[in-house]
Amino acid sequence: MPWGGRGFGRRRRIISFLQPCLLVLLRRDQAHGYSLLDDLAEFGFDPEFLDPSLVYRALREMESLGLVTSEWSDESLGPQRRVYRVTPAGEEYLAQWIADLRQTRREIDALLAAYDATPRLDKV
Amino acid sequence: MPWGGRGFGRRRRIISFLQPCLLVLLRRDQAHGYSLLDDLAEFGFDPEFLDPSLVYRALREMESLGLVTSEWSDESLGPQRRVYRVTPAGEEYLAQWIADLRQTRREIDALLAAYDATPRLDKV
DNA sequence: TCACACTATAGACTATTTGTCAATAGGTAA
DNA sequence: TTACCTATTGACAAATAGTCTATAGTGTGA
Numbered sequence: 001m002p003w004g005g006r007g008f009g010r011r012r013r014i015i016s017f018l019q020p021c022l023l024v025l026l027r028r029d030q031a032h033g034y035s036l037l038d039d040l041a042e043f044g045f046d047p048e049f050l051d052p053s054l055v056y057r058a059l060r061e062m063e064s065l066g067l068v069t070s071e072w073s074d075e076s077l078g079p080q081r082r083v084y085r086v087t088p089a090g091e092e093y094l095a096q097w098i099a100d101l102r103q104t105r106r107e108i109d110a111l112l113a114a115y116d117a118t119p120r121l122d123k124v
Numbered sequence: 125m126p127w128g129g130r131g132f133g134r135r136r137r138i139i140s141f142l143q144p145c146l147l148v149l150l151r152r153d154q155a156h157g158y159s160l161l162d163d164l165a166e167f168g169f170d171p172e173f174l175d176p177s178l179v180y181r182a183l184r185e186m187e188s189l190g191l192v193t194s195e196w197s198d199e200s201l202g203p204q205r206r207v208y209r210v211t212p213a214g215e216e217y218l219a220q221w222i223a224d225l226r227q228t229r230r231e232i233d234a235l236l237a238a239y240d241a242t243p244r245l246d247k248v
Numbered sequence: 249t250c251a252c253a254c255t256a257t258a259g260a261c262t263a264t265t266t267g268t269c270a271a272t273a274g275g276t277a278a
Numbered sequence: 279t280t281a282c283c284t285a286t287t288g289a290c291a292a293a294t295a296g297t298c299t300a301t302a303g304t305g306t307g308a
Contacts, residue, residue, distance in 0.1 A: 016265080017231070017235075020235060021235055027239075027244075028238075028242050033285075033286070034285050042234065043231055043234050043235055044227070044234065051268070051269090052285080053268085053269090053286085053287075053288085054267075056285090056287065057266095060287085077275065078274060078276085078284050078285070079275075079284060080273095080274080080286085081285065081286090082285085094239070098235075098236065098239050101235065101236060104232065105236070106168075107141070107167055108228065108229050109229070111141075111144060111145060112222065112225060112229070114148050115151075115218070115222050118148070118151055120151075120219075140294080140295095142295095156256075157256070158256050175297070175298090176256080176258095177258075177297085177298090178296075180257060181258085181259095181295095184257095184258085202254080202255045202304050203255060203256045203257075204256075204302095205255090205256065205257090206257070
């Protein structure tokens with residue numbers, strides 16, 4: 001065959017928006033999953049419709065990658081909390097992620113510009 | 125159970141960047157899959173690494189949704205081409221998609237702003 | 249005239265990511 | 279002792295993305 005499959009190669013996708021948002025919040029201050037659930041509203045997540053398991057899963061996955069660490073804390077009332085904080089590796093990773101998002105932003109801008117440059121025929 | 129799963133609810137995801145890009149290109153002028161492969165470079169896709177099957181699949185899926193229509197054309201040399209064009213429904217859908225991307229852009233901006241506002245401790 | 253390259257489309261399969269749903273458990277207040 | 283809020287986890291299903299292979303027409307050069 002001439003070239004075979006190629007996919008997107010090295011190209012990173014636009015999403016996994018949740019994880020960088022969590023890292024940015026944790027960078028400000030260590031926190032536990034349940035509180036982050038509300039803090040995410042800052043980035044457009046509606047706490048009312050965001051399933052907590054998505055947040056917990058994202059945190060555990062980042063921990064498995066060494067981007068955050070956690071420890072149990074029972075300083076508060078109610079059930080124990082797992083408190084997360086960002087590691088130096090997490091800082092590095094986030095920096096890349098941010099660079100990626102800036103690129104993504106440029107690509108979205110390119111699409112929006114192209115859209116705006118071609119007026120809809122039935123509206124002219 | 126108190127609330128049960130909630131996911132992101134109605135929230136549309138950021139991706140499927142490919143499909144809106146294709147619609148924007150087709151809105152400019154009808155085209156066939158293979159030529160779109162190169163045109164996508166405008167939006168940051170590297171034609172060298174973009175697997176053609178992704179483009180064809182996206183086009184067929186959009187056709188099944190009634191966003192585009194296609195017809196065979198053998199006006200050219202070489203194998204037959206399936207030429208696509210946008211339907212009014214596709215126009216409507218794209219308009220929503222664009223609105224969505226503007227929102228996405230705002231959310232990315234919010235994240236970037238939050239990131240920039242919190243200097244990295246070990247670099248202060 | 250055969251091999252090869254290029255244009256063009258399609259299908260099957262895998263992997264990854266997202267989203268849903270249910271379970272568990274400590275504490276408080278009625 | 280029931281109901282409710284905080285808090286975390288796991289299993290599973292659905293959707294999306296990515297890889298690889300197959301097919302086929304046409305032109306070019308050995």
